Amino acid sequence: MIKEEHDLPVIGASQGPAPMATTVINIQTETSVPDHIVWSLFNTIFMNWCCLGFVAFAYSVKSRDRKMVGDLIGARTYAATAKCLNIWALVLGIILTLIFIILFFTGALAQH
Numbered sequence: 001m002i003k004e005e006h007d008l009p010v011i012g013a014s015q016g017p018a019p020m021a022t023t024v025i026n027i028q029t030e031t032s033v034p035d036h037i038v039w040s041l042f043n044t045i046f047m048n049w050c051c052l053g054f055v056a057f058a059y060s061v062k063s064r065d066r067k068m069v070g071d072l073i074g075a076r077t078y079a080a081t082a083k084c085l086n087i088w089a090l091v092l093g094i095i096l097t098l099i100f101i102i103l104f105f106t107g108a109l110a111q112h
Contacts, residue, residue, distance in 0.1 A: 033075045035063040036082045043086055047093030056085035 037060040043053030063078035103109050 033067050035060045035079050039086045043089040047089050049093050049096050052085050052089035056082045
């Protein structure tokens with residue numbers, strides 16, 4: 001295989017040894033901040049023991065608002081609080097629901 005190289009003149013390019021100018025473009029990638037709004041809505045509707053689901057939903061909405069404004073640190077803070085409240089709401093909801101089911105089927109809630 002024969003490789004040939006040809007120097008072709010570029011129109012508008014300088015013919016002398018001029019320094020090359022470089023341009024650097026910084027493109028910031030959008031960092032994803034999960035706001036847990038769907039999980040919060042689920043906990044608000046189905047697992048709202050002690051109103052933890054509703055409070056988690058409020059923090060999720062605040063996180064989404066902060067993200068829209070561009071305050072990513074505030075959005076992360078509200079999202080972390082919403083996540084913690086969602087975990088507590090889900091765990092507490094499951095435990096209390098199971099206790100209620102056990103008491104119901106054992107007859108402890110029946111009136112004599």
